[in-house]
Amino acid sequence: MTIQQFKQTAIEKLTTSPSPALDADVLLQWILQKDKTFILFNRDLELTEEQEAKLAEAIAKRKTGLPIAYITGHKEFFGLDFNVTPDVLIPKPDTEILVENAANWIIDEYTRQPRIFNICDMCTGSGCVGISLMKFLSESDGTISKEHLPGFTMCDISSAALAVAKENADRLLSKAQRQKFNFVQTNLFDNLGHAKVGIYDIIVSNPPYVPASETTELLKDGRSEPRLALDGDVTLEGKPSGTDDGLALIRNLIPQAYRFLIPGGMLILETGEYNAEETERIMKENGFKNTKLYYDLEGQLRNVSGIK
């Protein structure tokens, strides 16, 4: 079978996928370890029997609804190649603006008062937010000098998710950057000590914020993402909260984050477009000042921030 024949077969078989041609391309790139251009210019290349067998297995998995990223074990985020497993949420393009908005605030603050920032990535999952932030601040943008590499506390309740985040930090960060990362298994801020005074300059978080009923609907498509990563309607004990606005976890996160911030520190959260304004209200209610709403590239409300 040639590359072109595989693509045709894949498109015919992946009837329930919203993007069968793209799925076929990504699977070919993964199996052949080649880029898009190679696939495009080598349509008549014969696949080996082993490659065909692996591709057939991948198509069978995709037909169950399993996302391509869980099949290949990789997802690009902020220009970086993250390892993913079904223990972590697949990093979403929407979350890139959380990194950008956090980075903009850090750069402004750093320009005003150069120092070593102490950053908490709460609900870190694959580690994509904190790791991208470190890379951007210390490499791409270059504003933060080497002596001032920020420190990161990467938190998640799931030990399996933290294992993936650590693996990504080991793969993607330099030795000096990696040394500034600390991973903590914790239910929100429980295991971060009893802060009498604030610790963090900025807390950045993409927490579970999807309403419980919508989470149940989403998971019906076989995507296999952890319910723990999506459902925002859970109590501190991890039980259903009985609410259906996606905000039960955020209602606990906000006052805890306030205690863990230094005066003048920022909390910035990703939310749904449907619960961003209510999140801003909860921030104000808990003492945050200068609260702000941010839109994503599709014009949807996506981030909320406030200053202690």
Ligand SMILES: C[S@@+](CC[C@H](N)C(=O)[O-])C[C@H]1O[C@@H](n2cnc3c(N)ncnc32)[C@H](O)[C@@H]1O
């Ligand atoms: C929406 S995912 C975000 C993952 C990653 N930061 C991203 O943006 O792709 C939310 C993460 O929060 C974690 N989580 C859920 N409840 C938590 C809790 N009570 N304390 C800490 N982490 C929690 C989940 O395990 C999951 O990894």
